Amino acid sequence: AFAGGTVRLTRARDGAQAAVTDVGAEPTAVALSPDGTVLAVGTENGRLLTGAPDGSPLRARPHSAIGPVHALAFLGDGAELAFVCDSQMVHLLTVADPSAEARASSMMKHQDHIRQLAVSPDGRFLATAGNDRLVLVWDVRTGRRPDGEPGAAAGSEGADRSVGADSVRALAFAPDGRTVADAGRQGLVRRWGLTAAAPIATLTGPGQALNGLAFLPDGRVLAAGDNGSAPLWSLDPDAVAREACAVLRPPVPHRDWLRLAPGSPYRPTCP
Numbered sequence: 714a715f716a717g718g719t720v721r722l723t724r725a726r727d728g729a730q731a732a733v734t735d736v737g738a739e740p741t742a743v744a745l746s747p748d749g750t751v752l753a754v755g756t757e758n759g760r761l762l763t764g765a766p767d768g769s770p771l772r773a774r775p776h777s778a779i780g781p782v783h784a785l786a787f788l789g790d791g792a793e794l795a796f797v798c799d800s801q802m803v804h805l806l807t808v809a810d811p812s813a814e815a816r817a818s819s820m821m822k823h824q825d826h827i828r829q830l831a832v833s834p835d836g837r838f839l840a841t842a843g844n845d846r847l848v849l850v851w852d853v854r855t856g857r858r859p860d861g862e863p864g865a866a867a868g869s870e871g872a873d874r875s876v877g878a879d880s881v882r883a884l885a886f887a888p889d890g891r892t893v894a895d896a897g898r899q900g901l902v903r904r905w906g907l908t909a910a911a912p913i914a915t916l917t918g919p920g921q922a923l924n925g926l927a928f929l930p931d932g933r934v935l936a937a938g939d940n941g942s943a944p945l946w947s948l949d950p951d952a953v954a955r956e957a958c959a960v961l962r963p964p965v966p967h968r969d970w971l972r973l974a975p976g977s978p979y980r981p982t983c984p
Contacts, residue, residue: 714740746791755782776815819856831884883926896923958983
Protein backbone atom coordinates (compact mmCIF):
# COMPACT_ATOMS: atom_id res chain seq x y z
CA ALA A 714 0.00 0.00 0.00
CA PHE A 715 1.38 3.40 -0.99
CA ALA A 716 0.55 6.85 0.38
CA GLY A 717 -0.21 8.10 -3.13
CA GLY A 718 -3.40 6.02 -3.21
CA THR A 719 -2.34 2.79 -4.91
CA VAL A 720 -2.13 -0.85 -3.85
CA ARG A 721 0.37 -3.04 -5.68
CA LEU A 722 0.20 -6.82 -5.78
CA THR A 723 3.38 -8.79 -6.22
CA ARG A 724 3.82 -12.48 -7.03
CA ALA A 725 5.60 -14.18 -4.14
CA ARG A 726 7.33 -16.77 -6.31
CA ASP A 727 9.33 -14.33 -8.44
CA GLY A 728 8.71 -10.79 -7.11
CA ALA A 729 7.06 -9.66 -10.34
CA GLN A 730 4.33 -7.03 -10.15
CA ALA A 731 0.94 -8.64 -10.79
CA ALA A 732 -1.44 -5.67 -10.58
CA VAL A 733 -1.81 -2.05 -9.45
CA THR A 734 -5.10 -0.77 -8.05
CA ASP A 735 -5.90 2.93 -7.52
CA VAL A 736 -8.14 3.45 -4.48
CA GLY A 737 -8.29 7.26 -4.57
CA ALA A 738 -6.98 7.87 -1.04
CA GLU A 739 -4.15 6.73 1.18
CA PRO A 740 -4.57 3.01 1.96
CA THR A 741 -4.32 2.33 5.69
CA ALA A 742 -5.10 -1.41 5.71
CA VAL A 743 -5.07 -4.20 3.12
CA ALA A 744 -5.94 -7.90 3.14
CA LEU A 745 -6.29 -10.77 0.68
CA SER A 746 -8.90 -13.50 1.12
CA PRO A 747 -7.58 -17.00 1.95
CA ASP A 748 -8.14 -18.19 -1.62
CA GLY A 749 -6.57 -15.05 -3.09
CA THR A 750 -9.66 -14.01 -5.08
CA VAL A 751 -10.73 -10.94 -3.09
CA LEU A 752 -8.71 -7.84 -2.21
CA ALA A 753 -9.95 -5.63 0.64
CA VAL A 754 -8.62 -2.12 1.20
CA GLY A 755 -9.38 0.43 3.91
CA THR A 756 -8.40 4.09 3.54
CA GLU A 757 -7.51 7.06 5.70
CA ASN A 758 -10.83 8.75 4.85
CA GLY A 759 -12.82 5.74 6.10
CA ARG A 760 -13.68 4.01 2.84
CA LEU A 761 -13.88 0.22 2.70
CA LEU A 762 -13.43 -1.38 -0.73
CA THR A 763 -13.43 -4.95 -2.03
CA GLY A 764 -12.95 -6.58 -5.42
CA ALA A 765 -10.77 -8.77 -7.59
CA PRO A 766 -7.00 -8.35 -7.11
CA ASP A 767 -6.41 -7.80 -10.83
CA GLY A 768 -6.13 -4.02 -11.02
CA SER A 769 -9.80 -3.42 -11.83
CA PRO A 770 -11.75 -0.81 -9.79
CA LEU A 771 -12.82 -1.92 -6.32
CA ARG A 772 -16.38 -1.62 -5.00
CA ALA A 773 -17.05 0.75 -2.09
CA ARG A 774 -18.85 -1.08 0.73
CA PRO A 775 -21.32 0.77 2.98
CA HIS A 776 -20.64 1.01 6.71
CA SER A 777 -21.40 3.36 9.57
CA ALA A 778 -18.06 3.15 11.41
CA ILE A 779 -16.26 6.48 11.89
CA GLY A 780 -12.63 7.32 11.14
CA PRO A 781 -9.83 5.71 9.14
CA VAL A 782 -9.86 1.94 8.62
CA HIS A 783 -7.00 0.80 10.85
CA ALA A 784 -6.98 -2.98 10.20
CA LEU A 785 -8.66 -5.70 8.11
CA ALA A 786 -8.85 -9.49 8.39
CA PHE A 787 -10.77 -12.17 6.50
CA LEU A 788 -12.45 -14.64 8.86
CA GLY A 789 -13.03 -18.38 8.40
CA ASP A 790 -13.04 -19.29 4.72
CA GLY A 791 -13.12 -15.63 3.73
CA ALA A 792 -16.89 -15.18 3.66
CA GLU A 793 -16.70 -12.42 6.27
CA LEU A 794 -14.36 -9.46 6.58
CA ALA A 795 -13.54 -7.98 9.98
CA PHE A 796 -12.38 -4.35 10.19
CA VAL A 797 -11.84 -1.63 12.78
CA CYS A 798 -12.06 2.16 12.62
CA ASP A 799 -12.10 4.64 15.52
CA SER A 800 -14.14 2.33 17.72
CA GLN A 801 -13.94 -0.14 20.60
CA MET A 802 -15.64 -2.86 18.57
CA VAL A 803 -14.97 -5.03 15.54
CA HIS A 804 -17.25 -4.56 12.52
CA LEU A 805 -18.13 -7.40 10.12
CA LEU A 806 -19.01 -7.41 6.42
CA THR A 807 -20.47 -10.26 4.36
CA VAL A 808 -18.09 -10.16 1.39
CA ALA A 809 -20.13 -11.95 -1.29
CA ASP A 810 -23.25 -9.75 -0.93
CA PRO A 811 -22.53 -6.45 -2.73
CA SER A 812 -25.51 -4.74 -1.08
CA ALA A 813 -24.71 -5.86 2.47
CA GLU A 814 -23.89 -3.12 4.96
CA ALA A 815 -21.27 -3.77 7.60
CA ARG A 816 -22.58 -4.51 11.08
CA ALA A 817 -21.22 -4.27 14.60
CA SER A 818 -20.05 -7.54 16.13
CA SER A 819 -20.31 -8.73 19.73
CA MET A 820 -16.52 -8.42 20.15
CA MET A 821 -16.64 -5.34 22.40
CA LYS A 822 -14.37 -5.93 25.42
CA HIS A 823 -11.78 -3.23 24.64
CA GLN A 824 -11.80 -0.01 26.68
CA ASP A 825 -10.36 2.17 23.90
CA HIS A 826 -10.04 2.17 20.11
CA ILE A 827 -8.86 -1.07 18.46
CA ARG A 828 -5.85 -0.67 16.19
CA GLN A 829 -4.63 -4.18 15.26
CA LEU A 830 -6.24 -7.42 14.03
CA ALA A 831 -4.84 -10.87 13.26
CA VAL A 832 -6.64 -14.07 12.29
CA SER A 833 -5.44 -17.61 13.00
CA PRO A 834 -4.36 -19.78 10.04
CA ASP A 835 -7.53 -21.89 10.27
CA GLY A 836 -9.70 -18.75 10.45
CA ARG A 837 -11.23 -19.77 13.79
CA PHE A 838 -9.70 -17.15 16.10
CA LEU A 839 -9.30 -13.38 15.83
CA ALA A 840 -6.80 -11.42 17.92
CA THR A 841 -7.38 -7.73 18.64
CA ALA A 842 -5.21 -5.04 20.24
CA GLY A 843 -5.89 -1.39 20.93
CA ASN A 844 -5.05 1.83 22.68
CA ASP A 845 -5.98 0.20 26.01
CA ARG A 846 -2.80 -1.93 25.64
CA LEU A 847 -4.73 -5.19 25.80
CA VAL A 848 -4.38 -8.21 23.51
CA LEU A 849 -7.62 -10.22 23.30
CA VAL A 850 -8.48 -13.41 21.42
CA TRP A 851 -11.98 -14.22 20.10
CA ASP A 852 -13.68 -17.33 18.72
CA VAL A 853 -15.14 -15.97 15.46
CA ARG A 854 -17.91 -18.61 15.43
CA THR A 855 -19.39 -17.40 18.72
CA GLY A 856 -18.08 -13.85 19.07
CA ARG A 857 -16.85 -14.80 22.54
CA ARG A 858 -13.39 -15.29 23.94
CA PRO A 859 -12.10 -18.86 24.37
CA ASP A 860 -12.73 -20.55 27.73
CA GLY A 861 -10.14 -20.03 30.44
CA GLU A 862 -7.49 -22.42 31.63
CA PRO A 863 -8.43 -25.94 32.86
CA GLY A 864 -10.03 -25.67 36.28
CA ALA A 865 -11.55 -22.25 35.64
CA ALA A 866 -15.20 -21.67 36.44
CA ALA A 867 -17.70 -22.83 33.84
CA GLY A 868 -18.37 -20.14 31.26
CA SER A 869 -15.29 -18.12 32.16
CA GLU A 870 -13.58 -16.37 29.30
CA GLY A 871 -9.98 -15.97 28.24
CA ALA A 872 -7.81 -13.54 30.15
CA ASP A 873 -7.04 -9.91 29.37
CA ARG A 874 -3.42 -9.78 28.20
CA SER A 875 -1.84 -6.46 29.15
CA VAL A 876 1.40 -5.23 27.55
CA GLY A 877 1.93 -2.78 30.42
CA ALA A 878 3.51 0.52 29.43
CA ASP A 879 4.22 -0.69 25.88
CA SER A 880 1.95 -0.26 22.85
CA VAL A 881 1.00 -2.89 20.29
CA ARG A 882 1.99 -2.08 16.71
CA ALA A 883 1.57 -5.52 15.14
CA LEU A 884 -0.10 -8.89 15.78
CA ALA A 885 0.44 -12.33 14.23
CA PHE A 886 -0.63 -15.93 14.88
CA ALA A 887 1.89 -18.76 14.85
CA PRO A 888 1.48 -21.27 11.98
CA ASP A 889 -0.03 -23.87 14.34
CA GLY A 890 -2.65 -21.36 15.54
CA ARG A 891 -1.96 -22.11 19.21
CA THR A 892 -0.15 -18.88 20.09
CA VAL A 893 -0.39 -15.24 19.10
CA ALA A 894 2.45 -12.71 19.21
CA ASP A 895 2.55 -8.93 19.43
CA ALA A 896 5.32 -6.44 18.67
CA GLY A 897 5.50 -2.99 20.16
CA ARG A 898 7.12 0.40 20.54
CA GLN A 899 9.65 -0.86 23.09
CA GLY A 900 11.18 -3.35 20.65
CA LEU A 901 9.76 -6.46 22.34
CA VAL A 902 7.90 -9.45 20.92
CA ARG A 903 5.54 -11.19 23.35
CA ARG A 904 4.09 -14.67 22.74
CA TRP A 905 0.72 -15.52 24.30
CA GLY A 906 -1.37 -18.67 24.68
CA LEU A 907 -5.00 -18.36 23.63
CA THR A 908 -6.33 -18.19 27.20
CA ALA A 909 -3.47 -17.34 29.61
CA ALA A 910 -2.98 -13.82 31.00
CA ALA A 911 0.84 -13.99 31.12
CA PRO A 912 3.06 -14.27 28.03
CA ILE A 913 4.77 -17.59 27.27
CA ALA A 914 7.92 -15.65 26.48
CA THR A 915 9.09 -12.09 25.92
CA LEU A 916 11.70 -11.76 23.20
CA THR A 917 14.14 -8.86 23.23
CA GLY A 918 15.44 -7.36 20.02
CA PRO A 919 17.74 -4.62 18.75
CA GLY A 920 16.05 -1.95 20.87
CA GLN A 921 14.00 0.03 18.36
CA ALA A 922 10.25 0.06 17.83
CA LEU A 923 8.87 -2.88 15.82
CA ASN A 924 6.16 -1.97 13.32
CA GLY A 925 5.49 -5.31 11.64
CA LEU A 926 5.35 -8.96 12.65
CA ALA A 927 5.07 -12.29 10.85
CA PHE A 928 5.87 -15.95 11.40
CA LEU A 929 7.88 -17.86 8.82
CA PRO A 930 6.34 -21.21 7.77
CA ASP A 931 8.74 -23.07 10.09
CA GLY A 932 7.44 -21.11 13.09
CA ARG A 933 10.31 -18.64 13.50
CA VAL A 934 9.32 -15.01 14.11
CA LEU A 935 10.14 -12.22 11.67
CA ALA A 936 9.66 -8.61 12.78
CA ALA A 937 10.23 -5.32 10.95
CA GLY A 938 11.87 -2.42 12.77
CA ASP A 939 12.17 1.33 12.24
CA ASN A 940 15.67 1.24 10.72
CA GLY A 941 15.04 -0.96 7.68
CA SER A 942 16.12 -4.20 9.38
CA ALA A 943 14.00 -7.30 10.04
CA PRO A 944 15.17 -9.12 13.18
CA LEU A 945 14.62 -12.89 13.17
CA TRP A 946 14.08 -14.91 16.34
CA SER A 947 14.36 -18.68 16.63
CA LEU A 948 11.61 -20.29 18.74
CA ASP A 949 13.25 -23.72 18.70
CA PRO A 950 14.49 -24.32 22.30
CA ASP A 951 17.31 -26.59 21.15
CA ALA A 952 18.55 -24.04 18.61
CA VAL A 953 18.35 -21.27 21.20
CA ALA A 954 20.31 -23.39 23.68
CA ARG A 955 23.06 -24.03 21.13
CA GLU A 956 23.34 -20.33 20.35
CA ALA A 957 23.47 -19.38 24.04
CA CYS A 958 26.14 -21.98 24.72
CA ALA A 959 28.18 -20.67 21.79
CA VAL A 960 28.27 -17.22 23.40
CA LEU A 961 28.74 -18.10 27.06
CA ARG A 962 31.13 -20.46 28.81
CA PRO A 963 29.45 -23.05 31.04
CA PRO A 964 28.16 -23.00 33.64
CA VAL A 965 25.82 -20.38 32.21
CA PRO A 966 24.53 -17.92 34.86
CA HIS A 967 20.78 -17.99 35.21
CA ARG A 968 20.41 -14.22 34.59
CA ASP A 969 22.33 -14.53 31.30
CA TRP A 970 20.22 -17.50 30.22
CA LEU A 971 17.03 -15.50 30.78
CA ARG A 972 18.45 -12.68 28.65
CA LEU A 973 19.63 -14.87 25.75
CA ALA A 974 17.01 -17.61 25.81
CA PRO A 975 13.75 -16.28 27.30
CA GLY A 976 11.11 -18.97 27.60
CA SER A 977 13.55 -21.88 27.17
CA PRO A 978 14.29 -24.26 30.10
CA TYR A 979 17.42 -23.24 32.01
CA ARG A 980 20.46 -25.33 31.08
CA PRO A 981 23.48 -24.34 33.20
CA THR A 982 25.77 -26.72 31.31
CA CYS A 983 26.34 -27.06 27.58
CA PRO A 984 26.97 -30.15 25.42
